[in-house]
Amino acid sequence: MTVSQDFPVEQGRNGQRTAPVIEISELRKTYGTGEAAVEAIRGLDLVVEEGEFLSVMAPSGSGKSTLMHIIGCLDTPTSGRYRLAGRDVSNLDETELARIRNRYIGFVFQQFHLLRHLSAVSNVELPLVYAGVNPGDRRVRAMEALRRVGLADRMHHRPTQLSGGQQQRVAIARALVTDPTVILADEPTGNLDSASSEEVLGWFGEFHRAGRTVVLITHEPDVAKVASRVVRMRDGVVVGDGPPELIFVGTGTTFAGAAPPAQPQEGSEPSGGSMGHR
Amino acid sequence: MMSLRETLRASIEAIATHRSRSLLTVLGILIGIAAVIITVGLGEGSQAKVTAAVSSLGSNLLVVSPGSSTGTGGVRGGLGSASTLTLADATALASHLDAPDISAVAPVVQKNEAMSAGGNTWSAPVIGTTPPYLGIRSRQISFGSFITSADVTSANEVAILGTEVSAELFPGQNPVGQTININGSSFSVIGLLASAGSSATTNQDDQVIVPITTAQSLLVGGRNRTSVDQILLQAKSQNSVSAAYQEANALLLQAHQITTPSAADFTITPETQLLTTATSVSKTLTFLLTGIAAVSLLVGGIGVMNIMLVSVTERIAEIGLRKALGATPRAILRQFLTEALLLGLAGGILGVVLGVGASLIVPKLTSNPVALSVPAIIGAVVVAAGIGLTFGVYPASRAARLAPIDALRGD
Ligand SMILES: Nc1ncnc2c1ncn2[C@@H]1O[C@H](COP(=O)(O)OP(=O)(O)OP(=O)(O)O)[C@@H](O)[C@H]1O
Ligand SMILES: [Mg+2]
Numbered sequence: 264m265t266v267s268q269d270f271p272v273e274q275g276r277n278g279q280r281t282a283p284v285i286e287i288s289e290l291r292k293t294y295g296t297g298e299a300a301v302e303a304i305r306g307l308d309l310v311v312e313e314g315e316f317l318s319v320m321a322p323s324g325s326g327k328s329t330l331m332h333i334i335g336c337l338d339t340p341t342s343g344r345y346r347l348a349g350r351d352v353s354n355l356d357e358t359e360l361a362r363i364r365n366r367y368i369g370f371v372f373q374q375f376h377l378l379r380h381l382s383a384v385s386n387v388e389l390p391l392v393y394a395g396v397n398p399g400d401r402r403v404r405a406m407e408a409l410r411r412v413g414l415a416d417r418m419h420h421r422p423t424q425l426s427g428g429q430q431q432r433v434a435i436a437r438a439l440v441t442d443p444t445v446i447l448a449d450e451p452t453g454n455l456d457s458a459s460s461e462e463v464l465g466w467f468g469e470f471h472r473a474g475r476t477v478v479l480i481t482h483e484p485d486v487a488k489v490a491s492r493v494v495r496m497r498d499g500v501v502v503g504d505g506p507p508e509l510i511f512v513g514t515g516t517t518f519a520g521a522a523p524p525a526q527p528q529e530g531s532e533p534s535g536g537s538m539g540h541r
Numbered sequence: 542m543m544s545l546r547e548t549l550r551a552s553i554e555a556i557a558t559h560r561s562r563s564l565l566t567v568l569g570i571l572i573g574i575a576a577v578i579i580t581v582g583l584g585e586g587s588q589a590k591v592t593a594a595v596s597s598l599g600s601n602l603l604v605v606s607p608g609s610s611t612g613t614g615g616v617r618g619g620l621g622s623a624s625t626l627t628l629a630d631a632t633a634l635a636s637h638l639d640a641p642d643i644s645a646v647a648p649v650v651q652k653n654e655a656m657s658a659g660g661n662t663w664s665a666p667v668i669g670t671t672p673p674y675l676g677i678r679s680r681q682i683s684f685g686s687f688i689t690s691a692d693v694t695s696a697n698e699v700a701i702l703g704t705e706v707s708a709e710l711f712p713g714q715n716p717v718g719q720t721i722n723i724n725g726s727s728f729s730v731i732g733l734l735a736s737a738g739s740s741a742t743t744n745q746d747d748q749v750i751v752p753i754t755t756a757q758s759l760l761v762g763g764r765n766r767t768s769v770d771q772i773l774l775q776a777k778s779q780n781s782v783s784a785a786y787q788e789a790n791a792l793l794l795q796a797h798q799i800t801t802p803s804a805a806d807f808t809i810t811p812e813t814q815l816l817t818t819a820t821s822v823s824k825t826l827t828f829l830l831t832g833i834a835a836v837s838l839l840v841g842g843i844g845v846m847n848i849m850l851v852s853v854t855e856r857i858a859e860i861g862l863r864k865a866l867g868a869t870p871r872a873i874l875r876q877f878l879t880e881a882l883l884l885g886l887a888g889g890i891l892g893v894v895l896g897v898g899a900s901l902i903v904p905k906l907t908s909n910p911v912a913l914s915v916p917a918i919i920g921a922v923v924v925a926a927g928i929g930l931t932f933g934v935y936p937a938s939r940a941a942r943l944a945p946i947d948a949l950r951g952d
Contacts (some may be wrong), residue, residue, distance in 0.1 A: 337865060337945045358869045365867020376862045376949065380558040392547055393867035437866075 282349035284445055284476045285311035285334060290343035292329050292499075303329040305499040306343070311445075311478065316471035318479040320487035320510075321496035327480045330496070331449045334478060335368050336360045348444050365393050369438030371448035375430045377422040377437075384409060384418040387437045394441060408436035412466060428459030435466055446470060449480045464489045484511060548872070552879040556887075559852070566848040567888030569841025570928060574892025574921045575899060577834035581917055582900045584827025586910035601644075601782055602677065603774040603789060604810045605630075625797070625806040627767045628753070631671075633796050634774060640788040645775040647674035650756050650768075656749065658710040658721040665706050667723060667749045669756020677775045680745075685717035685732035688752045696754035700728040703748040704736045723749065726759045774809075782811055841888065842928040849881055849936035853943075860940050861948025870941040877937030878930060885929015889922040896921075 292304040303326040311317055321327050332338040333345060336352055339360075345353045352363055364370075369390075377386045387405035396404070409418055412432040422430050431451060438446050448467065452460035467477050468489060479490055487493050488507040495503035495510060503510055556563045607625040631648035634640055650669040655662065668674075675687045682701070692699050700721060707716045716730045728751060737745040757766050776785035786809055793807055794800075853860070860873060868876075897918070900911040 332946050335865070337949070358871065361864060361867050361869040361872075364865060370865055372949070376858065376865075378859055378862065380554065389863070390866040392551075393863070393869075393872060395544070 281313055282346070283310045284313050284315075284348055285309060285478070286344075286346040286349075287334075288344050290330075290333065290345060291341050292326070292333060292338075293341045303499055304333075304340070307496075307500055309494065309501065311476065313444075313476055314471075314474050316467065316477045316479070316489075316491045317494060318481060318487040318490035318492070319494045319496060320481055320484065322482055325497050326499040327482070327496060328449060329499075331447060331478075331480050334445070335370060335447050336364045361393075365390055366441065367444040369441060369443035369446040371431070371434050371438050371446065371451045373450035373453035375422070375427075375434045375454070377430055377433055379422055382419045382421060383414060383425065383433045383436075386422070386433055387440050390437060390441045404440055405436070408440040409433070411439065412436045426459070427455050428462060431455060431459065431463050432466070435463065439470070444476065446475060446477045447480075448478070450482070451479070452481070452483075452486055460486070548875050548879050549883075551876050552883055555856075555876075555880055556883060562848065562852065563884060563887070566845055566852075567884050567891065569844035570838065570885055570888030570925050571841075571892040571895065573834060573838035573841040574889050574925050575896035576837050577831070577921050577924075578893060578896025578913070578918065579899050579903065579911065580830030580834050581827065582896075582911035582913055583903070583909055584824075584830050585912035585914065586904075588824065588827065589912055590910050601776040601779055601785075602811075603776060603782065603786055605634075605772040605774060605789060605793070606808045606810065607768075607770070608806065608808060626769050626772055628757075628769060629767065630793060630796055631769065631772050633792050634772060634789055636792075639792055640785065642777050642781040642784040642788055643774050644777045645673040645677050647671050647677050647773045648753055648769040649674070649771040649773060650753060650761055651770050652756070652761055654724050654749075654760060656706075656710065656721055656723045658716075658719060661710045661712070663706060663709040665703070665747050665749055667751060667756065667760060669751050669753040669760065671753055673775075674750070674773065677773045680737060681735035682732045683735040684715060685730070687732055688750065692752040693754050696758055697752060698726060698728045698755055698759070699731045699752065701732040701734055701750040702730055703734050703746040705744065705747040706749055707733055721749075723751075724760055728755075786811060838924065838928060842932040845881060845884060845888075845929055846932035846935060849877070849884075849933055850939065852880075853877065853936050853940045856940075857943065857948045860943050861945050861950075864943070864945035865949060873943075874937050874941035877940045878933050881929045881933020881937060882926055883929070884933075886922065886926040888929065889925025892925060893918050893922060 287307060287309040290304055290307040290309075291302065294301045294303060307326075307330065319327055319330060329338075333340050334347075336347065336355075337360075339355070340353055343353070344351065347363065347367060352360070355363070370376075377383075378389070381389075384402065384405045387408055388401045391401040391404060406415070406418060409415060412435050414429060414432055414436065417425060417429060417433075422433070425433065431454075435451075438448075446467070451467075452463055455463060464486065467479060471477050471491070477490070479486070481487050488511055491506060493503070493505065493507050493510040494501055605626060626648075628648055631646050634643060635646040647670050651666055653664060654667045655664050656667075657663070670688075671693050672688055672690060674680075675682070685701070687701060688697075688699060691697070700723070702710070702716050702721075710716065710721060711719060716733055719730050720727050721730060722728075734746070734748070734750070751760075753769070774785060774789055776782040789809055790802070790805075793809075794802060794805060797806060799805055863873065863876075864870075897913060900913050903909060903911050
């Protein structure tokens with residue numbers, strides 16, 4: 264069951280440096296066809312090294328979830344290249360994608376997505392079920408993951424018997440339990456109050472310090488800045504990339520310091536006359 | 542890869558989570574299977590009843606009755622008027638030379654008589670006949686003996702009782718060796734018939750059998766003393782029934798000096814004809830009832846498909862999540878197929894319980910027997926599981942094909 268057997272990680276020539284965990288180039292994603300086509304991602308490049316804590320920050324509708332789906336192998340790009348842990352996953356079929364999700368990605372969703380009829384520990388076991396881990400080992404690993412997020416005493420509670428913050432911690436335990444290459448969180452604090460949000464974000468920081476790769480997707484600068492690197496997106500392209508001190512320079516929660524990189528301004532018509540047109 | 546046990550567990554969890562919906566889903570199959578078991582049971586039960594009734598009358602049997610069935614008034618003659626059949630006819634038919642395909646002949650006279658023994662009185666058909674009657678009618682003697690040729694020759698006043706007559710006249714006693722009074726004459730009871738139950742038309746346990754000669758002289762007074770009501774013929778085998786029929790017909794036409802067969806004053810009815818008609822009627826009935834049950838199963842299967850489609854729609858978020866966590870399309874397909882199979886199986890088992898229960902109650906409310914056969918029950922459960930599986934294929938493949946992002950969005 265070791266990763267390297269059926270999913271060889273690319274090694275550098277000298278054998279020391281592993282390939283980036285995520286390597287995306289010229290990525291495009293278009294929804295629909297013809298007149299109704301919407302280009303959600305338009306030529307995006309992104310490299311994430313192992314052990315990085317990255318947040319992708321962008322206003323609503325600029326393609327964050329689309330990117331997250333592609334990084335998480337829930338969807339495939341229209342064009343461009345995506346290598347996950349050294350392997351090209353841009354053109355795999357549903358079955359292969361399912362196996363890769365199971366082994367390499369730990370998802371944390373805004374809506375928690377716990378199964379209502381299962382206890383906390385059974386929810387955490389789910390990815391291990393699909394990984395073919397036997398029930399005994401599964402239970403042990405799920406209990407250990409719950410213990411790590413401080414829910415040892417809530418093992419047998421149903422999601423409805425847990426607070427939102429606790430539910431999200433169960434979801435985090437579920438993301439952790441397979442020991443994934445990347446933890447991928449899309450607006451994980453979107454449904455939480457500020458205290459719970461802080462706690463959840465604290466866990467991501469913890470995982471990062473433990474050497475894990477975390478990709479956090481959000482539209483909130485306050486959330487984004489807990490990461491060690493912030494990537495700003497707008498209209499499907501990267502418009503800023505750097506440590507939070509640089510991206511949010513001097514202005515609290517505004518984007519003043521994160522000006523878009525040099526872009527040809529001629530394209531945008533200064534007079535409001537063209538607003539009605541496409 | 543998810544093991545079969547895991548798939549089963551997930552399916553049982555899902556079914557248990559949606560208990561009332563699961564029950565609704567299986568209702569159609571449940572009713573269908575119960576209907577199959579009851580209707581097939583009723584059909585087989587009535588067929589068995591008809592077969593038993595007919596075969597209890599005797600095997601390879603031909604019945605010669607006086608009168609013509611081709612005449613204008615239907616069957617002429619019969620009780621009350623002088624019969625056209627005589628003991629001499631019976632003797633002629635018993636000739637192995639002239640009628641080699643007839644193996645046994647028993648002339649019969651029959652009359653309802655009042656009878657008494659001790660302080661008890663009763664009324665029952667008294668049958669006068671000869672020793673071959675016992676074999677022809679497939680009857681058994683449980684105590685004592687049957688009438689002998691000597692009894693017939695000397696017109697002995699001996700009687701064999703059916704179990705019901707015995708119970709009425711000698712309650713709680715063995716009647717053999719006792720005396721009964723029939724129509725003013727004393728008969729000594731020499732035997733007791735084993736119970737044969739009721740045939741379609743007559744209660745075969747409510748009978749008294751005496752030598753035909755005794756019956757003719759003591760009981761059927763006023764009528765021609767040599768006439769008989771019926772002559773029972775047994776053909777040598779199933780295959781020789783029609784030969785026996787021809788021989789009997791020719792012999793009787795000759796004996797009665799009738800030259801045109803259409804003017805015959807007797808009728809020969811092969812028993813097999815009765816049997817075939819009766820079984821074909823009940824076969825048709827079984828077939829019809831089974832057809833109805835099959836249609837209800839089909840409707841039940843479509844019910845499973847409908848409710849499973851609803852279930853897939855309702856569980857889109859769950860399916861999406863399972864896929865995101867690594868469930869392959871095949872794993873989802875297997876899970877939903879297993880659910881459909883288990884639902885079918887549950888419907889089948891509940892249907893069997895209901896059907897068997899009803900099969901035990903129905904005979905108590907109506908006089909129809911219900912035959913329960915284990916292979917039919919196992920078959921019904923297998924069919925139910927098969928229906929669940931078949932009608933689960935479409936919803937399951939819909940679930941398997943759901944794109945994970947569409948599925949995750951839907952909540
Ligand atoms: N399945 C789809 N079909 C058509 N268009 C889509 C689809 N999904 C997303 N889009 C479009 O793609 C663009 C990017 O959407 P996306 O959901 O990635 O944005 P987002 O940054 O996650 O926004 P939010 O912060 O509101 O979640 C939007 O214009 C959206 O309307
Ligand atoms: Mg989004």
